[in-house]
Amino acid sequence: MEKEAIFELRMKVRDYEVDSEGIVNNACYLNYLEHTRHEFCDSAGLSFRDMRSRGMAPVVRHISINYLSSLGLGTEFRSLLTFTRKGARFIFHQWITDNDGRRIVDAEVTIVNLIDGKLTRGDELAEAFARYL
Amino acid sequence: MEKEAIFELRMKVRDYEVDSEGIVNNACYLNYLEHTRHEFCDSAGLSFRDMRSRGMAPVVRHISINYLSSLGLGTEFRSLLTFTRKGARFIFHQWITDNDGRRIVDAEVTIVNLIDGKLTRGDELAEAFARYL
Amino acid sequence: MEKEAIFELRMKVRDYEVDSEGIVNNACYLNYLEHTRHEFCDSAGLSFRDMRSRGMAPVVRHISINYLSSLGLGTEFRSLLTFTRKGARFIFHQWITDNDGRRIVDAEVTIVNLIDGKLTRGDELAEAFARYL
Amino acid sequence: MEKEAIFELRMKVRDYEVDSEGIVNNACYLNYLEHTRHEFCDSAGLSFRDMRSRGMAPVVRHISINYLSSLGLGTEFRSLLTFTRKGARFIFHQWITDNDGRRIVDAEVTIVNLIDGKLTRGDELAEAFARYL
Numbered sequence A, B, C, D: 001m002e003k004e005a006i007f008e009l010r011m012k013v014r015d016y017e018v019d020s021e022g023i024v025n026n027a028c029y030l031n032y033l034e035h036t037r038h039e040f041c042d043s044a045g046l047s048f049r050d051m052r053s054r055g056m057a058p059v060v061r062h063i064s065i066n067y068l069s070s071l072g073l074g075t076e077f078r079s080l081l082t083f084t085r086k087g088a089r090f091i092f093h094q095w096i097t098d099n100d101g102r103r104i105v106d107a108e109v110t111i112v113n114l115i116d117g118k119l120t121r122g123d124e125l126a127e128a129f130a131r132y133l
Helices: A026-043 A048-053 A123-128 B026-043 B048-053 B123-128 C026-043 C048-053 C123-128 D026-043 D048-053 D123-128
Strands: A007-012 A056-067 A076-086 A089-098 A103-115 B007-012 B056-067 B076-086 B089-098 B103-115 C007-012 C056-067 C076-086 C089-098 C103-115 D007-012 D056-067 D076-086 D089-098 D103-115
Touching (some): A007 A026, A026 A076, A026 A089, A026 C026, A048 A056, A056 A123, B026 B048, B026 B056, B026 B076, B026 B103, B048 B056, B056 B123, B103 B123, C007 C026, C026 C048, C048 C056, C056 C123, D007 D026, D026 D048, D026 D056, D026 D076, D026 D089, D026 D103, D048 D056, D103 D123
Antiparallel strands (some): A007 A076, A056 A103, A056 C056, A076 A089, B007 B076, B056 D056, B076 B089, B089 B103, C007 C076, C056 C103, D007 D076, D056 D103, D089 D103
16 A cells, blocks of 8 residues: 655656657656655755765665656656665655656665765664654 | 846756766756746747647757856756847847856857748747747 | 676766766666667667657566666776566566676666557567567 | 867767657757767876866866757767867867768867866866877
8 A cells, every 4th residue: 555655846847858759768767756855855954965065875776666657748747755764775665646646657766875985774864864764 | 238037947956967076067057948948938828748739849059058157966046038039040048047146057049940840930939929029 | 597698788988977976877877778778679670760660669667776886987888688578578687787797787677569659469579579589 | 161070989879868859959969079078088098087086177168059950869970079279278179970971060168177176277188188289
């Protein structure tokens, strides 16, 4: 059963993201998902810029994404997320729907956090996200 | 002297647009400028999607862009435009400023309109933009 | 156990693909994988351009990608693939290694083929790929 | 009159670079031009990676680009350049032709070199490029 989103970002397709098939190219969804995670971090008080200045570098370890439907020129959509922690790994469940509620993609993104290039146990991220865990 | 903007779009850097120098890559500004023009067309009642369905294809003939300053991770900015018509050509003057009013780029973008692949005199675009000409 | 590649493409990181962390952004790997599939199709005598002109549109249904290591500025790499057919679905196993043989990503990409917007059983693709099946 | 190229790179359109109009999006040409400059620097013995490690950061100050024709799916093309120095500024003249010799774009790209964030007189770049000046 669908978990509830803890964060939602409203976005709109930028027409250069649409490829010759008239739909958003598969790689662009990873851009949308990343931007949504960064906006979520920002809203949690820990911007990507802040992380960089503290030597933190969250990196993606795995992505599994289902393409269920597609977005075309100029379409507005909603990008949603929730997440759980499994030890050092933060598992983001993310999905995108159009404004009619049609599910476009469904993804699971696994993040770990490096500090000064070394894998951490994730406590710094967990602290920032405490209210959600 | 600076002309006044007839359209403004508020945007925010998406962190994947920032390159290894820590600033938005030069090519991404063309994405911002295009997205702003398309949003302007949309606000004028002529979306890019509508144009496509009518066989219209506005194409870029020339861009001149000055890079005056740079945008970094997570920065909010304003993208502004105005334009004039010179026969078949529509000359968009576009500029981007950060929220402190610092000018980031300054560009002139020349567009012509094709219909079914043939260059037009621009009357269809002019009609859509009538209130601004 | 690793399957053997039936196609390999040598590529080099373009520096705009590297993000502020100094490594190729996660979404760019999907670009690499897609370009490799298209070059493979091309080598099999069925270019993406040909497909388009015949109304064929292979679309991505699912991607699972492991990020094992990273690529930095100007790095050369090899992008490899093999695939199997499962009914209407073509499962591409794709991986990228740097020139020292270090595995960078490992991915499984599921493709189905549409003709004139309708899902097919995949026979047209299978025919083009006959020598590999 | 056309200057002669001092560097040429053979490239091929990656299909995700083609937009819904079926032609390479205007911003992608700036990617091609940048990649060509970096490959040129590499061939001159000064890779972008080396520059970064020495605190050098060549930055783009101005681009003027004419779009004369377009590139479609899977098209092979040649990207050429030459340059001159004007004080602190390096003016790259760059152009792209398809394999029939048809001119696609024509551009002038002005670069200055920063070291540790400060504008230089360009002597370090001039040294690396000595054989061409």
